[in-house]
Amino acid sequence: MGLRTSITERQRRLGAELRKLRERSGMVTKEAGEVIGMGSAHLSHIEAGRTSIVTSRLRALCEAYGCTDEPYVEALVDMAEDSGKGWWTEHRKLVSPIALDLAELEAGATRACSYETLFIPGLLQTEGYMRAILGSAQRPDIEPAVRFRLERQHLLIGDDALPLHAVVHEAALRIAVGGPDVMREQLMRLIEAARLPNVTLQILPFDVGAVRSFSTSFSLLHGQAPGLETVVADTPAERTVFLGGDAVVESCADTFVRLAAAALAPIDPGAVPESHLVKDSLGLIQHVAYAL
CATH class of the missing domain: 3.30.870 (Endonuclease; Chain A)
Known part of the structure:
Protein backbone atom coordinates (compact mmCIF):
# COMPACT_ATOMS: atom_id res chain seq x y z
CA MET A 1 0.00 0.00 0.00
CA GLY A 2 1.62 3.24 -1.15
CA LEU A 3 1.15 6.30 1.02
CA ARG A 4 0.91 9.85 -0.30
CA THR A 5 3.93 12.03 0.20
CA SER A 6 1.75 15.14 0.09
CA ILE A 7 -1.91 15.44 1.05
CA THR A 8 -4.32 17.93 -0.46
CA GLU A 9 -6.97 19.66 1.61
CA ARG A 10 -9.70 17.69 -0.21
CA GLN A 11 -8.01 14.39 0.67
CA ARG A 12 -7.45 15.46 4.27
CA ARG A 13 -11.06 16.60 4.62
CA LEU A 14 -12.46 13.35 3.20
CA GLY A 15 -10.49 11.38 5.77
CA ALA A 16 -11.56 13.70 8.56
CA GLU A 17 -15.23 13.29 7.60
CA LEU A 18 -14.92 9.49 7.64
CA ARG A 19 -13.23 9.64 11.03
CA LYS A 20 -15.99 11.90 12.35
CA LEU A 21 -18.67 9.49 11.14
CA ARG A 22 -16.87 6.53 12.74
CA GLU A 23 -16.44 8.27 16.07
CA ARG A 24 -20.10 9.32 16.11
CA SER A 25 -21.11 5.71 15.51
CA GLY A 26 -19.02 4.55 18.48
CA MET A 27 -16.95 2.16 16.38
CA VAL A 28 -13.18 1.83 16.76
CA THR A 29 -10.89 1.47 13.74
CA LYS A 30 -10.55 -2.30 14.20
CA GLU A 31 -14.33 -2.81 14.04
CA ALA A 32 -14.76 -0.45 11.11
CA GLY A 33 -11.86 -2.00 9.23
CA GLU A 34 -13.44 -5.45 9.54
CA VAL A 35 -16.59 -4.13 7.86
CA ILE A 36 -14.65 -3.44 4.65
CA GLY A 37 -12.03 -6.16 4.98
CA MET A 38 -8.99 -4.13 5.96
CA GLY A 39 -6.83 -3.69 9.02
CA SER A 40 -7.11 -0.80 11.46
CA ALA A 41 -3.77 0.64 10.30
CA HIS A 42 -5.03 0.85 6.71
CA LEU A 43 -8.23 2.59 7.82
CA SER A 44 -6.20 5.00 9.93
CA HIS A 45 -4.21 5.96 6.84
CA ILE A 46 -7.47 6.60 4.97
CA GLU A 47 -8.76 8.79 7.79
CA ALA A 48 -5.50 10.75 7.75
CA GLY A 49 -5.77 11.28 3.99
CA ARG A 50 -2.58 9.34 3.37
CA THR A 51 -4.23 6.84 1.01
CA SER A 52 -7.38 6.53 -1.06
CA ILE A 53 -10.55 4.50 -0.60
CA VAL A 54 -12.61 2.87 -3.35
CA THR A 55 -16.26 3.89 -3.70
CA SER A 56 -17.74 0.53 -2.68
CA ARG A 57 -15.82 0.55 0.61
CA LEU A 58 -16.68 4.19 1.28
CA ARG A 59 -20.39 3.47 0.85
CA ALA A 60 -20.09 0.37 3.06
CA LEU A 61 -18.46 2.44 5.81
CA CYS A 62 -21.15 5.13 5.63
CA GLU A 63 -23.83 2.45 5.92
CA ALA A 64 -22.07 0.80 8.85
CA TYR A 65 -21.77 4.18 10.56
CA GLY A 66 -25.50 4.74 10.16
CA CYS A 67 -25.15 7.73 7.84
CA THR A 68 -28.37 8.00 5.81
CA ASP A 69 -27.84 11.52 4.42
CA GLU A 70 -27.70 10.72 0.69
CA PRO A 71 -26.49 14.14 -0.58
CA TYR A 72 -23.71 14.08 2.01
CA VAL A 73 -22.67 10.51 1.11
CA GLU A 74 -22.70 11.34 -2.60
CA ALA A 75 -20.55 14.39 -1.92
CA LEU A 76 -18.04 12.17 -0.09
CA VAL A 77 -18.05 9.79 -3.06
CA ASP A 78 -17.32 12.70 -5.40
CA MET A 79 -14.44 13.77 -3.15
CA ALA A 80 -13.03 10.23 -3.18
CA GLU A 81 -13.33 9.82 -6.95
CA ASP A 82 -12.04 13.30 -7.83
CA SER A 83 -8.72 13.22 -9.67
CA GLY A 84 -7.73 16.57 -8.16
CA LYS A 85 -6.90 17.91 -11.60
CA GLY A 86 -8.14 21.26 -12.85
Missing part, protein backbone atom coordinates in the same frame (compact mmCIF):
# COMPACT_ATOMS: atom_id res chain seq x y z
CA TRP A 87 -6.93 24.56 -14.24
CA TRP A 88 -4.62 24.84 -11.22
CA THR A 89 -2.70 21.68 -12.19
CA GLU A 90 -0.40 23.56 -14.57
CA HIS A 91 0.60 25.85 -11.69
CA ARG A 92 1.74 23.07 -9.34
CA LYS A 93 5.42 23.93 -9.58
CA LEU A 94 4.84 27.68 -9.49
CA VAL A 95 2.66 28.38 -6.44
CA SER A 96 2.33 26.98 -2.94
CA PRO A 97 0.31 23.84 -2.07
CA ILE A 98 -1.99 26.06 0.01
CA ALA A 99 -2.80 28.18 -3.04
CA LEU A 100 -3.54 25.02 -5.03
CA ASP A 101 -5.81 23.74 -2.25
CA LEU A 102 -7.70 27.02 -2.20
CA ALA A 103 -8.25 26.89 -5.97
CA GLU A 104 -9.53 23.32 -5.78
CA LEU A 105 -11.86 24.16 -2.91
CA GLU A 106 -13.24 27.20 -4.73
CA ALA A 107 -13.78 25.15 -7.88
CA GLY A 108 -15.87 22.65 -5.92
CA ALA A 109 -17.81 25.22 -3.88
CA THR A 110 -21.46 26.03 -4.48
CA ARG A 111 -21.26 29.44 -2.81
CA ALA A 112 -18.65 31.69 -1.18
CA CYS A 113 -18.98 34.27 1.58
CA SER A 114 -15.99 36.54 2.17
CA TYR A 115 -15.21 39.19 4.78
CA GLU A 116 -12.11 41.36 4.38
CA THR A 117 -10.85 44.00 6.78
CA LEU A 118 -7.77 45.64 5.22
CA PHE A 119 -7.54 44.39 1.64
CA ILE A 120 -9.82 43.84 -1.33
CA PRO A 121 -10.81 40.15 -1.73
CA GLY A 122 -8.47 38.31 -4.07
CA LEU A 123 -11.31 37.36 -6.43
CA LEU A 124 -12.06 41.07 -6.95
CA GLN A 125 -8.54 42.51 -7.21
CA THR A 126 -7.12 44.24 -10.26
CA GLU A 127 -3.74 43.18 -11.60
CA GLY A 128 -2.17 46.46 -10.46
CA TYR A 129 -3.51 45.99 -6.93
CA MET A 130 -2.22 42.41 -6.85
CA ARG A 131 1.25 43.50 -7.88
CA ALA A 132 1.32 46.21 -5.21
CA ILE A 133 0.19 43.79 -2.49
CA LEU A 134 2.59 41.01 -3.47
CA GLY A 135 5.43 43.47 -4.01
CA SER A 136 4.99 44.93 -0.53
CA ALA A 137 5.53 41.46 0.89
CA GLN A 138 8.79 41.23 -1.10
CA ARG A 139 7.74 37.93 -2.63
CA PRO A 140 10.14 36.54 -5.25
CA ASP A 141 7.32 34.77 -7.10
CA ILE A 142 5.19 37.78 -8.02
CA GLU A 143 4.59 36.88 -11.66
CA PRO A 144 3.37 33.29 -11.06
CA ALA A 145 1.26 34.49 -8.12
CA VAL A 146 -0.37 37.23 -10.20
CA ARG A 147 -1.16 34.85 -13.07
CA PHE A 148 -2.59 32.34 -10.62
CA ARG A 149 -4.82 34.89 -8.89
CA LEU A 150 -6.08 36.24 -12.20
CA GLU A 151 -6.94 32.69 -13.25
CA ARG A 152 -8.89 32.18 -10.01
CA GLN A 153 -11.11 35.11 -10.94
CA HIS A 154 -12.55 33.18 -13.89
CA LEU A 155 -14.77 31.49 -11.28
CA LEU A 156 -16.96 34.58 -11.27
CA ILE A 157 -17.90 34.48 -14.95
CA GLY A 158 -19.59 31.95 -17.21
CA ASP A 159 -22.58 29.65 -16.98
CA ASP A 160 -21.38 28.01 -13.74
CA ALA A 161 -20.17 31.21 -12.10
CA LEU A 162 -19.56 30.96 -8.37
CA PRO A 163 -22.05 32.97 -6.26
CA LEU A 164 -19.99 35.35 -4.13
CA HIS A 165 -21.19 37.51 -1.25
CA ALA A 166 -18.40 39.82 -0.09
CA VAL A 167 -18.45 42.21 2.85
CA VAL A 168 -15.47 44.58 2.75
CA HIS A 169 -14.54 46.96 5.54
CA GLU A 170 -14.22 50.62 4.59
CA ALA A 171 -10.59 50.48 5.72
CA ALA A 172 -9.79 48.34 2.68
CA LEU A 173 -11.07 51.12 0.42
CA ARG A 174 -8.94 53.77 2.07
CA ILE A 175 -5.56 52.04 2.45
CA ALA A 176 -3.58 53.46 -0.49
CA VAL A 177 -2.26 50.22 -1.95
CA GLY A 178 -0.06 51.09 -4.92
CA GLY A 179 -1.02 54.78 -4.91
CA PRO A 180 -4.05 56.78 -6.16
CA ASP A 181 -4.11 55.45 -9.72
CA VAL A 182 -4.03 51.81 -8.61
CA MET A 183 -6.71 52.41 -5.99
CA ARG A 184 -8.96 54.35 -8.35
CA GLU A 185 -8.83 51.49 -10.86
CA GLN A 186 -9.44 49.00 -8.04
CA LEU A 187 -12.49 50.83 -6.72
CA MET A 188 -13.99 51.03 -10.20
CA ARG A 189 -13.33 47.31 -10.55
CA LEU A 190 -15.33 46.68 -7.36
CA ILE A 191 -18.33 48.50 -8.81
CA GLU A 192 -17.97 46.64 -12.09
CA ALA A 193 -17.74 43.23 -10.38
CA ALA A 194 -20.68 44.01 -8.10
CA ARG A 195 -22.87 44.40 -11.18
CA LEU A 196 -22.36 40.72 -12.03
CA PRO A 197 -25.56 38.77 -11.25
CA ASN A 198 -23.70 36.28 -9.05
CA VAL A 199 -21.80 38.88 -6.95
CA THR A 200 -23.17 40.68 -3.91
CA LEU A 201 -20.87 43.38 -2.50
CA GLN A 202 -21.40 45.31 0.72
CA ILE A 203 -19.18 47.83 2.49
CA LEU A 204 -18.94 47.87 6.29
CA PRO A 205 -18.42 51.57 7.14
CA PHE A 206 -16.28 52.98 9.94
CA ASP A 207 -19.29 54.49 11.68
CA VAL A 208 -21.05 51.16 12.19
CA GLY A 209 -19.14 50.63 15.43
CA ALA A 210 -17.91 47.28 16.75
CA VAL A 211 -19.32 44.07 15.33
CA ARG A 212 -18.39 40.69 16.78
CA SER A 213 -15.19 39.39 15.12
CA PHE A 214 -15.18 42.37 12.76
CA SER A 215 -11.35 42.55 12.88
CA THR A 216 -10.74 39.05 11.52
CA SER A 217 -10.86 38.31 7.78
CA PHE A 218 -12.24 34.96 6.65
CA SER A 219 -14.06 33.19 3.85
CA LEU A 220 -16.73 30.52 4.10
CA LEU A 221 -16.86 28.09 1.17
CA HIS A 222 -20.03 26.00 0.95
CA GLY A 223 -19.45 22.44 -0.24
CA GLN A 224 -21.62 20.16 -2.33
CA ALA A 225 -23.69 19.19 0.71
CA PRO A 226 -24.46 20.68 4.14
CA GLY A 227 -21.74 19.70 6.59
CA LEU A 228 -18.91 20.10 4.08
CA GLU A 229 -18.36 23.83 4.45
CA THR A 230 -14.80 25.09 4.82
CA VAL A 231 -13.60 28.20 6.62
CA VAL A 232 -10.52 29.82 5.06
CA ALA A 233 -8.58 32.17 7.33
CA ASP A 234 -5.16 33.78 7.51
CA THR A 235 -3.03 33.49 10.64
CA PRO A 236 -0.71 36.17 12.09
CA ALA A 237 2.16 34.16 10.60
CA GLU A 238 0.74 34.93 7.13
CA ARG A 239 -0.28 31.33 6.64
CA THR A 240 -3.68 30.34 5.29
CA VAL A 241 -5.52 27.64 7.23
CA PHE A 242 -8.56 25.57 6.30
CA LEU A 243 -11.02 24.80 9.08
CA GLY A 244 -14.01 22.49 9.20
CA GLY A 245 -16.25 21.21 11.95
CA ASP A 246 -19.75 22.21 12.96
CA ALA A 247 -18.75 24.65 15.70
CA VAL A 248 -16.27 26.62 13.58
CA VAL A 249 -18.56 26.78 10.55
CA GLU A 250 -21.58 27.78 12.62
CA SER A 251 -19.62 30.53 14.38
CA CYS A 252 -18.28 31.99 11.11
CA ALA A 253 -21.65 31.73 9.37
CA ASP A 254 -23.31 33.55 12.27
CA THR A 255 -20.59 36.22 12.24
CA PHE A 256 -21.00 36.76 8.51
CA VAL A 257 -24.76 37.22 8.90
CA ARG A 258 -24.11 39.86 11.57
CA LEU A 259 -21.54 41.64 9.40
CA ALA A 260 -23.84 41.66 6.37
CA ALA A 261 -26.70 43.01 8.47
CA ALA A 262 -24.48 45.83 9.80
CA ALA A 263 -22.99 46.70 6.40
CA LEU A 264 -24.39 49.18 3.91
CA ALA A 265 -26.92 48.03 1.34
CA PRO A 266 -25.31 46.10 -1.53
CA ILE A 267 -24.74 47.57 -4.94
CA ASP A 268 -27.87 47.28 -7.07
CA PRO A 269 -26.80 46.23 -10.59
CA GLY A 270 -29.77 48.00 -12.12
CA ALA A 271 -29.51 51.30 -10.26
CA VAL A 272 -27.95 54.49 -11.58
CA PRO A 273 -25.87 56.73 -9.29
CA GLU A 274 -28.46 59.51 -9.38
CA SER A 275 -31.06 57.24 -7.80
CA HIS A 276 -29.18 56.87 -4.51
CA LEU A 277 -30.98 58.89 -1.86
CA VAL A 278 -29.43 57.11 1.14
CA LYS A 279 -25.91 56.06 2.03
CA ASP A 280 -25.13 52.71 0.45
CA SER A 281 -22.14 50.65 -0.68
CA LEU A 282 -21.99 52.18 -4.15
CA GLY A 283 -22.14 55.71 -2.80
CA LEU A 284 -19.31 55.11 -0.33
CA ILE A 285 -17.05 53.52 -2.96
CA GLN A 286 -17.65 56.43 -5.30
CA HIS A 287 -17.01 58.95 -2.52
CA VAL A 288 -13.64 57.34 -1.71
CA ALA A 289 -12.72 57.12 -5.41
CA TYR A 290 -13.54 60.76 -6.11
CA ALA A 291 -11.40 61.86 -3.16
CA LEU A 292 -8.27 60.18 -4.55
Whole structure:
Protein backbone atom coordinates (compact mmCIF):
# COMPACT_ATOMS: atom_id res chain seq x y z
CA MET A 1 0.00 0.00 0.00
CA GLY A 2 1.62 3.24 -1.15
CA LEU A 3 1.15 6.30 1.02
CA ARG A 4 0.91 9.85 -0.30
CA THR A 5 3.93 12.03 0.20
CA SER A 6 1.75 15.14 0.09
CA ILE A 7 -1.91 15.44 1.05
CA THR A 8 -4.32 17.93 -0.46
CA GLU A 9 -6.97 19.66 1.61
CA ARG A 10 -9.70 17.69 -0.21
CA GLN A 11 -8.01 14.39 0.67
CA ARG A 12 -7.45 15.46 4.27
CA ARG A 13 -11.06 16.60 4.62
CA LEU A 14 -12.46 13.35 3.20
CA GLY A 15 -10.49 11.38 5.77
CA ALA A 16 -11.56 13.70 8.56
CA GLU A 17 -15.23 13.29 7.60
CA LEU A 18 -14.92 9.49 7.64
CA ARG A 19 -13.23 9.64 11.03
CA LYS A 20 -15.99 11.90 12.35
CA LEU A 21 -18.67 9.49 11.14
CA ARG A 22 -16.87 6.53 12.74
CA GLU A 23 -16.44 8.27 16.07
CA ARG A 24 -20.10 9.32 16.11
CA SER A 25 -21.11 5.71 15.51
CA GLY A 26 -19.02 4.55 18.48
CA MET A 27 -16.95 2.16 16.38
CA VAL A 28 -13.18 1.83 16.76
CA THR A 29 -10.89 1.47 13.74
CA LYS A 30 -10.55 -2.30 14.20
CA GLU A 31 -14.33 -2.81 14.04
CA ALA A 32 -14.76 -0.45 11.11
CA GLY A 33 -11.86 -2.00 9.23
CA GLU A 34 -13.44 -5.45 9.54
CA VAL A 35 -16.59 -4.13 7.86
CA ILE A 36 -14.65 -3.44 4.65
CA GLY A 37 -12.03 -6.16 4.98
CA MET A 38 -8.99 -4.13 5.96
CA GLY A 39 -6.83 -3.69 9.02
CA SER A 40 -7.11 -0.80 11.46
CA ALA A 41 -3.77 0.64 10.30
CA HIS A 42 -5.03 0.85 6.71
CA LEU A 43 -8.23 2.59 7.82
CA SER A 44 -6.20 5.00 9.93
CA HIS A 45 -4.21 5.96 6.84
CA ILE A 46 -7.47 6.60 4.97
CA GLU A 47 -8.76 8.79 7.79
CA ALA A 48 -5.50 10.75 7.75
CA GLY A 49 -5.77 11.28 3.99
CA ARG A 50 -2.58 9.34 3.37
CA THR A 51 -4.23 6.84 1.01
CA SER A 52 -7.38 6.53 -1.06
CA ILE A 53 -10.55 4.50 -0.60
CA VAL A 54 -12.61 2.87 -3.35
CA THR A 55 -16.26 3.89 -3.70
CA SER A 56 -17.74 0.53 -2.68
CA ARG A 57 -15.82 0.55 0.61
CA LEU A 58 -16.68 4.19 1.28
CA ARG A 59 -20.39 3.47 0.85
CA ALA A 60 -20.09 0.37 3.06
CA LEU A 61 -18.46 2.44 5.81
CA CYS A 62 -21.15 5.13 5.63
CA GLU A 63 -23.83 2.45 5.92
CA ALA A 64 -22.07 0.80 8.85
CA TYR A 65 -21.77 4.18 10.56
CA GLY A 66 -25.50 4.74 10.16
CA CYS A 67 -25.15 7.73 7.84
CA THR A 68 -28.37 8.00 5.81
CA ASP A 69 -27.84 11.52 4.42
CA GLU A 70 -27.70 10.72 0.69
CA PRO A 71 -26.49 14.14 -0.58
CA TYR A 72 -23.71 14.08 2.01
CA VAL A 73 -22.67 10.51 1.11
CA GLU A 74 -22.70 11.34 -2.60
CA ALA A 75 -20.55 14.39 -1.92
CA LEU A 76 -18.04 12.17 -0.09
CA VAL A 77 -18.05 9.79 -3.06
CA ASP A 78 -17.32 12.70 -5.40
CA MET A 79 -14.44 13.77 -3.15
CA ALA A 80 -13.03 10.23 -3.18
CA GLU A 81 -13.33 9.82 -6.95
CA ASP A 82 -12.04 13.30 -7.83
CA SER A 83 -8.72 13.22 -9.67
CA GLY A 84 -7.73 16.57 -8.16
CA LYS A 85 -6.90 17.91 -11.60
CA GLY A 86 -8.14 21.26 -12.85
CA TRP A 87 -6.93 24.56 -14.24
CA TRP A 88 -4.62 24.84 -11.22
CA THR A 89 -2.70 21.68 -12.19
CA GLU A 90 -0.40 23.56 -14.57
CA HIS A 91 0.60 25.85 -11.69
CA ARG A 92 1.74 23.07 -9.34
CA LYS A 93 5.42 23.93 -9.58
CA LEU A 94 4.84 27.68 -9.49
CA VAL A 95 2.66 28.38 -6.44
CA SER A 96 2.33 26.98 -2.94
CA PRO A 97 0.31 23.84 -2.07
CA ILE A 98 -1.99 26.06 0.01
CA ALA A 99 -2.80 28.18 -3.04
CA LEU A 100 -3.54 25.02 -5.03
CA ASP A 101 -5.81 23.74 -2.25
CA LEU A 102 -7.70 27.02 -2.20
CA ALA A 103 -8.25 26.89 -5.97
CA GLU A 104 -9.53 23.32 -5.78
CA LEU A 105 -11.86 24.16 -2.91
CA GLU A 106 -13.24 27.20 -4.73
CA ALA A 107 -13.78 25.15 -7.88
CA GLY A 108 -15.87 22.65 -5.92
CA ALA A 109 -17.81 25.22 -3.88
CA THR A 110 -21.46 26.03 -4.48
CA ARG A 111 -21.26 29.44 -2.81
CA ALA A 112 -18.65 31.69 -1.18
CA CYS A 113 -18.98 34.27 1.58
CA SER A 114 -15.99 36.54 2.17
CA TYR A 115 -15.21 39.19 4.78
CA GLU A 116 -12.11 41.36 4.38
CA THR A 117 -10.85 44.00 6.78
CA LEU A 118 -7.77 45.64 5.22
CA PHE A 119 -7.54 44.39 1.64
CA ILE A 120 -9.82 43.84 -1.33
CA PRO A 121 -10.81 40.15 -1.73
CA GLY A 122 -8.47 38.31 -4.07
CA LEU A 123 -11.31 37.36 -6.43
CA LEU A 124 -12.06 41.07 -6.95
CA GLN A 125 -8.54 42.51 -7.21
CA THR A 126 -7.12 44.24 -10.26
CA GLU A 127 -3.74 43.18 -11.60
CA GLY A 128 -2.17 46.46 -10.46
CA TYR A 129 -3.51 45.99 -6.93
CA MET A 130 -2.22 42.41 -6.85
CA ARG A 131 1.25 43.50 -7.88
CA ALA A 132 1.32 46.21 -5.21
CA ILE A 133 0.19 43.79 -2.49
CA LEU A 134 2.59 41.01 -3.47
CA GLY A 135 5.43 43.47 -4.01
CA SER A 136 4.99 44.93 -0.53
CA ALA A 137 5.53 41.46 0.89
CA GLN A 138 8.79 41.23 -1.10
CA ARG A 139 7.74 37.93 -2.63
CA PRO A 140 10.14 36.54 -5.25
CA ASP A 141 7.32 34.77 -7.10
CA ILE A 142 5.19 37.78 -8.02
CA GLU A 143 4.59 36.88 -11.66
CA PRO A 144 3.37 33.29 -11.06
CA ALA A 145 1.26 34.49 -8.12
CA VAL A 146 -0.37 37.23 -10.20
CA ARG A 147 -1.16 34.85 -13.07
CA PHE A 148 -2.59 32.34 -10.62
CA ARG A 149 -4.82 34.89 -8.89
CA LEU A 150 -6.08 36.24 -12.20
CA GLU A 151 -6.94 32.69 -13.25
CA ARG A 152 -8.89 32.18 -10.01
CA GLN A 153 -11.11 35.11 -10.94
CA HIS A 154 -12.55 33.18 -13.89
CA LEU A 155 -14.77 31.49 -11.28
CA LEU A 156 -16.96 34.58 -11.27
CA ILE A 157 -17.90 34.48 -14.95
CA GLY A 158 -19.59 31.95 -17.21
CA ASP A 159 -22.58 29.65 -16.98
CA ASP A 160 -21.38 28.01 -13.74
CA ALA A 161 -20.17 31.21 -12.10
CA LEU A 162 -19.56 30.96 -8.37
CA PRO A 163 -22.05 32.97 -6.26
CA LEU A 164 -19.99 35.35 -4.13
CA HIS A 165 -21.19 37.51 -1.25
CA ALA A 166 -18.40 39.82 -0.09
CA VAL A 167 -18.45 42.21 2.85
CA VAL A 168 -15.47 44.58 2.75
CA HIS A 169 -14.54 46.96 5.54
CA GLU A 170 -14.22 50.62 4.59
CA ALA A 171 -10.59 50.48 5.72
CA ALA A 172 -9.79 48.34 2.68
CA LEU A 173 -11.07 51.12 0.42
CA ARG A 174 -8.94 53.77 2.07
CA ILE A 175 -5.56 52.04 2.45
CA ALA A 176 -3.58 53.46 -0.49
CA VAL A 177 -2.26 50.22 -1.95
CA GLY A 178 -0.06 51.09 -4.92
CA GLY A 179 -1.02 54.78 -4.91
CA PRO A 180 -4.05 56.78 -6.16
CA ASP A 181 -4.11 55.45 -9.72
CA VAL A 182 -4.03 51.81 -8.61
CA MET A 183 -6.71 52.41 -5.99
CA ARG A 184 -8.96 54.35 -8.35
CA GLU A 185 -8.83 51.49 -10.86
CA GLN A 186 -9.44 49.00 -8.04
CA LEU A 187 -12.49 50.83 -6.72
CA MET A 188 -13.99 51.03 -10.20
CA ARG A 189 -13.33 47.31 -10.55
CA LEU A 190 -15.33 46.68 -7.36
CA ILE A 191 -18.33 48.50 -8.81
CA GLU A 192 -17.97 46.64 -12.09
CA ALA A 193 -17.74 43.23 -10.38
CA ALA A 194 -20.68 44.01 -8.10
CA ARG A 195 -22.87 44.40 -11.18
CA LEU A 196 -22.36 40.72 -12.03
CA PRO A 197 -25.56 38.77 -11.25
CA ASN A 198 -23.70 36.28 -9.05
CA VAL A 199 -21.80 38.88 -6.95
CA THR A 200 -23.17 40.68 -3.91
CA LEU A 201 -20.87 43.38 -2.50
CA GLN A 202 -21.40 45.31 0.72
CA ILE A 203 -19.18 47.83 2.49
CA LEU A 204 -18.94 47.87 6.29
CA PRO A 205 -18.42 51.57 7.14
CA PHE A 206 -16.28 52.98 9.94
CA ASP A 207 -19.29 54.49 11.68
CA VAL A 208 -21.05 51.16 12.19
CA GLY A 209 -19.14 50.63 15.43
CA ALA A 210 -17.91 47.28 16.75
CA VAL A 211 -19.32 44.07 15.33
CA ARG A 212 -18.39 40.69 16.78
CA SER A 213 -15.19 39.39 15.12
CA PHE A 214 -15.18 42.37 12.76
CA SER A 215 -11.35 42.55 12.88
CA THR A 216 -10.74 39.05 11.52
CA SER A 217 -10.86 38.31 7.78
CA PHE A 218 -12.24 34.96 6.65
CA SER A 219 -14.06 33.19 3.85
CA LEU A 220 -16.73 30.52 4.10
CA LEU A 221 -16.86 28.09 1.17
CA HIS A 222 -20.03 26.00 0.95
CA GLY A 223 -19.45 22.44 -0.24
CA GLN A 224 -21.62 20.16 -2.33
CA ALA A 225 -23.69 19.19 0.71
CA PRO A 226 -24.46 20.68 4.14
CA GLY A 227 -21.74 19.70 6.59
CA LEU A 228 -18.91 20.10 4.08
CA GLU A 229 -18.36 23.83 4.45
CA THR A 230 -14.80 25.09 4.82
CA VAL A 231 -13.60 28.20 6.62
CA VAL A 232 -10.52 29.82 5.06
CA ALA A 233 -8.58 32.17 7.33
CA ASP A 234 -5.16 33.78 7.51
CA THR A 235 -3.03 33.49 10.64
CA PRO A 236 -0.71 36.17 12.09
CA ALA A 237 2.16 34.16 10.60
CA GLU A 238 0.74 34.93 7.13
CA ARG A 239 -0.28 31.33 6.64
CA THR A 240 -3.68 30.34 5.29
CA VAL A 241 -5.52 27.64 7.23
CA PHE A 242 -8.56 25.57 6.30
CA LEU A 243 -11.02 24.80 9.08
CA GLY A 244 -14.01 22.49 9.20
CA GLY A 245 -16.25 21.21 11.95
CA ASP A 246 -19.75 22.21 12.96
CA ALA A 247 -18.75 24.65 15.70
CA VAL A 248 -16.27 26.62 13.58
CA VAL A 249 -18.56 26.78 10.55
CA GLU A 250 -21.58 27.78 12.62
CA SER A 251 -19.62 30.53 14.38
CA CYS A 252 -18.28 31.99 11.11
CA ALA A 253 -21.65 31.73 9.37
CA ASP A 254 -23.31 33.55 12.27
CA THR A 255 -20.59 36.22 12.24
CA PHE A 256 -21.00 36.76 8.51
CA VAL A 257 -24.76 37.22 8.90
CA ARG A 258 -24.11 39.86 11.57
CA LEU A 259 -21.54 41.64 9.40
CA ALA A 260 -23.84 41.66 6.37
CA ALA A 261 -26.70 43.01 8.47
CA ALA A 262 -24.48 45.83 9.80
CA ALA A 263 -22.99 46.70 6.40
CA LEU A 264 -24.39 49.18 3.91
CA ALA A 265 -26.92 48.03 1.34
CA PRO A 266 -25.31 46.10 -1.53
CA ILE A 267 -24.74 47.57 -4.94
CA ASP A 268 -27.87 47.28 -7.07
CA PRO A 269 -26.80 46.23 -10.59
CA GLY A 270 -29.77 48.00 -12.12
CA ALA A 271 -29.51 51.30 -10.26
CA VAL A 272 -27.95 54.49 -11.58
CA PRO A 273 -25.87 56.73 -9.29
CA GLU A 274 -28.46 59.51 -9.38
CA SER A 275 -31.06 57.24 -7.80
CA HIS A 276 -29.18 56.87 -4.51
CA LEU A 277 -30.98 58.89 -1.86
CA VAL A 278 -29.43 57.11 1.14
CA LYS A 279 -25.91 56.06 2.03
CA ASP A 280 -25.13 52.71 0.45
CA SER A 281 -22.14 50.65 -0.68
CA LEU A 282 -21.99 52.18 -4.15
CA GLY A 283 -22.14 55.71 -2.80
CA LEU A 284 -19.31 55.11 -0.33
CA ILE A 285 -17.05 53.52 -2.96
CA GLN A 286 -17.65 56.43 -5.30
CA HIS A 287 -17.01 58.95 -2.52
CA VAL A 288 -13.64 57.34 -1.71
CA ALA A 289 -12.72 57.12 -5.41
CA TYR A 290 -13.54 60.76 -6.11
CA ALA A 291 -11.40 61.86 -3.16
CA LEU A 292 -8.27 60.18 -4.55
